[in-house]
Every structure is written in C-alpha cells, then in structure tokens.
Amino acid sequence: MKTTIAIVDDHVMIAKALTGIIANFGEFEVLYECGNGxxxxxxxxxxxxxxQIVLLDISMPVMNGFETAQWLKENHPDILVMALSMQDEDQSLITMIKNGAKGYLLKNAHPAELEKALVSLVQKGSYFPEWAISRVFANVGQVSGQNNGIILSDREKEFLKYSITEMTYKEISEKMFCSPRTVESYRDSLFEKLEMKTRVGLAVYALRNGFGE
Known part of the structure; x- marks a missing residue:
C-alpha cells in the first residue's frame, strides 16, 4: 500500500505542484490539499x-504551521509531520521540532530531495537537510546529559527550558529572578559542559533531552 499524504499550504499553485510531483513517486499518494490547519x-x-504524513507549510492564515503541528502532536502523535518553509531559519526549525515535526524541507528543494525526504521520514522517522544538520544539529549529543555523565544544576536545566523560547537573555533573567550576568554564566557553563558554541545548539539539546516539554 502507498503511504498517504495531506498537503497543507495556502498557496494553491505550490500545493498543486507538490501533488503533481508526488504522483511520480510510486510509494506515495496525496489524499488531498487544504489551505490551513x-x-x-x-x-x-x-x-x-x-x-500518515502531513506536509505542512509554516506561514498560513487562520491556523499556521506552528499551531497545526502542535495540534497534531497533541491529537495525532503517530502522524509524521514534514515542515515546509521558504527560508532556512533556525528559530522556525527549533519551534517546529518543539511542536513535533519530524522533518524540515525548503520549498526550493529539488523533487529528488523531496522523494528522499519522504522515504527517510517513513523508514527512519525523520529527515533534516544538510544545512540543518551542519548548522543546527552539529555537536548536539544523541543521548541525555545524565546518561552521558554530564551533571547539570537545577538552574542550568531551568535556563535550558527558556533557551527554546524567543526570549532575550535579559527577559530570561527576569523569569529566573536573577541578573543578566548570572544568566550569561549559566549559558557559558552549559557551552563548556556540552561542548557547544551557540544558543541554537543549546535549544536543540534541550528539545532532544526533554527540557522543552
């Protein structure tokens, strides 16, 4: 049996084009297209x-991709969500992962990459393009800090939770009832313990290890 797909994109021409392309992939079948969540x-x-799969545009009216992914995560967790975006934005990627997306694909991708992404989604449970792997997932451990022998303080764990959000370090310090300098010390300590250099890396680590739940 073919793997079934729903395309959610408010750009009708793009949705129709995706349906036409996928029709040439023997293992997949588009059930329908719709314009928003x-x-x-x-x-x-x-x-x-x-x-079985939802190809989900991020920028849509009425109910956008972030909201739709969260709803699918809560109500249909077995569905594989592949986010579609016009831009390779770190924050959009992190938010979609947090909301349950198992894949991320740029809309200018070649049809061959789309097929590769769909196959990977079914066979491996996820698909992320090279730019995401090299820029966002680089140096992010596959296992939890605890299992890897890394000990994190309660305050560092709290900081990790906030690192996933779009809050500035000053706003995080207000949430944690401490000074911005103290928050920076938590950040620097985590950079050293986890061998990372960016907040994006910390955010993905937090997501992979359950700090963003």
Whole structure:
C-alpha cells in the first residue's frame, strides 16, 4: 500500500505542484490539499481522510504551521509531520521540532530531495537537510546529559527550558529572578559542559533531552 499524504499550504499553485510531483513517486499518494490547519482539522473528522504524513507549510492564515503541528502532536502523535518553509531559519526549525515535526524541507528543494525526504521520514522517522544538520544539529549529543555523565544544576536545566523560547537573555533573567550576568554564566557553563558554541545548539539539546516539554 502507498503511504498517504495531506498537503497543507495556502498557496494553491505550490500545493498543486507538490501533488503533481508526488504522483511520480510510486510509494506515495496525496489524499488531498487544504489551505490551513483549520481546514485540516475539518478533514480529520472523517477517519478515512487521516493521512500518515502531513506536509505542512509554516506561514498560513487562520491556523499556521506552528499551531497545526502542535495540534497534531497533541491529537495525532503517530502522524509524521514534514515542515515546509521558504527560508532556512533556525528559530522556525527549533519551534517546529518543539511542536513535533519530524522533518524540515525548503520549498526550493529539488523533487529528488523531496522523494528522499519522504522515504527517510517513513523508514527512519525523520529527515533534516544538510544545512540543518551542519548548522543546527552539529555537536548536539544523541543521548541525555545524565546518561552521558554530564551533571547539570537545577538552574542550568531551568535556563535550558527558556533557551527554546524567543526570549532575550535579559527577559530570561527576569523569569529566573536573577541578573543578566548570572544568566550569561549559566549559558557559558552549559557551552563548556556540552561542548557547544551557540544558543541554537543549546535549544536543540534541550528539545532532544526533554527540557522543552
């Protein structure tokens, strides 16, 4: 049987183009296209229209990709979500991962990469392009800090939770009831313990190890 797909994108021409491209992939079948997350929710009222994969645009009216991914994570966690974006933005990637997306693909990707991404999503459970792997996932451990012998203080764990958000370090310091300098000390300590150099790396580590739940 073919793996079923729903395309959620408010750009009709892009959605139609994706459907046409995927029609040439023997292992996959597009069930339907819809323009936003709210329309997808309506489709899901019919159990026969619940797909195995959702190709999900991020920027949409009514109910965007972030909100839709979160809803799918809470209500249909078995569905594989592949985010679609026009730009390789770190924060969008992190937010989509936090909201349950298992893949991320730029809309200017070659059809061959789309097929590769879909196959990887089904066979391996995830797909992230080279730019994401090299820039965002580099040096991020596959296992938890505890299992890796790394001991984190309660305050460092609290900082990791906030690192996933879009808050500035000053705003994080206000949440943690301490000075910005103290927050920077938590950051620097984590950089050293986890052998990282960027906040993006800390955010992905936090997501992979359950600090963002």
């Amino acid at each position: 709210r329309e997808l929710q309506e489709r899901f009222k019919n159990s026969e229209l619940i797909p």
